[in-house]
Amino acid sequence: MRASDEMTIGNLARRTGLAVSAIRYYEEQGLIHPERNSGGQRRFRRSDIRRLSFVKIAQQFGYTLPKIATLMATLPEGRTPTKRDWEKISRSFRRTLDEQIQTLEQMRDNLDGCIGCGCLSLKKCRLYNDQDRAARLGPGPRYMMGDRPGDLD
Amino acid sequence: MRASDEMTIGNLARRTGLAVSAIRYYEEQGLIHPERNSGGQRRFRRSDIRRLSFVKIAQQFGYTLPKIATLMATLPEGRTPTKRDWEKISRSFRRTLDEQIQTLEQMRDNLDGCIGCGCLSLKKCRLYNDQDRAARLGPGPRYMMGDRPGDLD
DNA sequence: TCTTGACCTAAAGTTAGCTTGAGGAATTAC
DNA sequence: GTAATTCCTCAAGCTAACTTTAGGTCAAGA
Numbered sequence: 567m568r569a570s571d572e573m574t575i576g577n578l579a580r581r582t583g584l585a586v587s588a589i590r591y592y593e594e595q596g597l598i599h600p601e602r603n604s605g606g607q608r609r610f611r612r613s614d615i616r617r618l619s620f621v622k623i624a625q626q627f628g629y630t631l632p633k634i635a636t637l638m639a640t641l642p643e644g645r646t647p648t649k650r651d652w653e654k655i656s657r658s659f660r661r662t663l664d665e666q667i668q669t670l671e672q673m674r675d676n677l678d679g680c681i682g683c684g685c686l687s688l689k690k691c692r693l694y695n696d697q698d699r700a701a702r703l704g705p706g707p708r709y710m711m712g713d714r715p716g717d718l719d
Numbered sequence: 720m721r722a723s724d725e726m727t728i729g730n731l732a733r734r735t736g737l738a739v740s741a742i743r744y745y746e747e748q749g750l751i752h753p754e755r756n757s758g759g760q761r762r763f764r765r766s767d768i769r770r771l772s773f774v775k776i777a778q779q780f781g782y783t784l785p786k787i788a789t790l791m792a793t794l795p796e797g798r799t800p801t802k803r804d805w806e807k808i809s810r811s812f813r814r815t816l817d818e819q820i821q822t823l824e825q826m827r828d829n830l831d832g833c834i835g836c837g838c839l840s841l842k843k844c845r846l847y848n849d850q851d852r853a854a855r856l857g858p859g860p861r862y863m864m865g866d867r868p869g870d871l872d
Numbered sequence: 873t874c875t876t877g878a879c880c881t882a883a884a885g886t887t888a889g890c891t892t893g894a895g896g897a898a899t900t901a902c
Numbered sequence: 903g904t905a906a907t908t909c910c911t912c913a914a915g916c917t918a919a920c921t922t923t924a925g926g927t928c929a930a931g932a
Contacts, residue, residue: 574929576878586879587921595919605928607879626826631919656830663827667820673779674816677809727899729908739909740891748889758898760909784889 573610575600582618589618595631597621597638617641627659628666726763728753735771742771748784750774750791770794780812781819 579586592598593608598617600608617638624634637658641651732739745751746761751770753761770791777787790811794804 574878585921588919590880591920603928605879607928625919659830660827663823663830667823667827670816670820670823674813674820677812677816727908738891741889743910744890756898758909760898778889 571611573612573614575608575610578610578614578618581615582622584618584622592618592621592631596635597631624659627662629662724765725756726765726767728761728763731763731767731771734768735775737771737775745771745774745784749788750784777812780815782815 573581575586575589578584579589582589584592589598590608593600598610598614600610600614603609620638620641621631621634624637625631629637637655640654726734728739728742731737732742735742737745742751746753751763751767753763753767756762773791773794774784774787777790778784782790790808793807
């Protein structure tokens with residue numbers, strides 16, 4: 567066995583910090599495609615370390631495994647990804663990250679408005695109204711937080 | 720039945736945009752404490768609309784139901800929360816929100832560094848190294864992304 | 873060779889936050 | 903009074919991303 571290029575699952579687990587069971591699960595989900603030796607045991611390439619590390623990072627960005635799988639489909643299995651490969655993906659990361667940050671910042675701004683008003687004057691409150699707007703798609707709430715047309719402020 | 724202050728579960732569902740089953744579940748989790756009428760059916764107060772709206776908002780901030788329950792434990796069941804009640808909680812919201820934003824911004828900065836370097840030169844890469852640091856608590860990865868001591872850059 | 877440790881599959885369990893289904897009782901509308 | 907709603911409980915199911923368990927097989931070292 568050319569030890570330089572083949573790894574057992576336990577070895578890969580140690581190198582990536584993942585559990586053996588997680589690696590098997592990732593194979594099941596199509597994220598990696600190890601070969602088998604004559605005895606039926608999985609044998610991994612060194613590039614699988616890279617792939618699994620990529621999975622971990624993408625997960626930190628909030629990607630689901632299916633999404634990660636499609637992202638990785640654009641990456642080469644065997645060779646080191648080129649700068650161009652990586653740039654495409656990292657731009658996608660950057661976009662979702664920016665969106666996430668923007669969402670949180672908007673929530674923060676809304677919240678700040680509410681702190682100022684004590685959030686007892688709810689007809690104007692952004693936090694509730696933003697929610698309201700989303701909910702209106704369904705049979706959702708007409709008047710949030712107990713306020714009704716005639717309610718006092 | 721004094722309709723002004725008692726609501727059926729279906730009514731509350733319509734007013735909050737929640738599913739009936741979700742409201743029952745929230746009761747089970749101790750987020751609301753409706754009374755029962757003679758026939759054993761739940762009867763809710765108008766203030767429960769407020770409580771459930773609060774639950775929805777806190778969920779948007781990423782709080783789990785148990786955490787929301789403890790947050791709400793500081794709120795009065797019957798009366799309208801005071802400005803002071805609200806300020807305490809909104810400060811807590813603000814803190815977690817700030818932390819979340821900071822985490823994402825750090826990830827973005829790391830990512831930007833990686834875009835610049837093409838992320839092929841991985842010994843310096845923040846994205847991987849931050850992950851590495853976290854993983855080192857366990858038996859984690861020694862060399863991430865396939866890099867080994869002797870590997871070329 | 874024998875033993876130990878690593879590996880295999882398949883199925884079931886885990887957590888959060890609910891939804892769905894079964895079987896039945898209470899309420900409301902006419 | 904009766905039919906249509908709405909409500910009730912309890913148990914099971916759902917999704918994601920894994921882990922755990924059970925019952926074996928394979929590989930490596932002395």
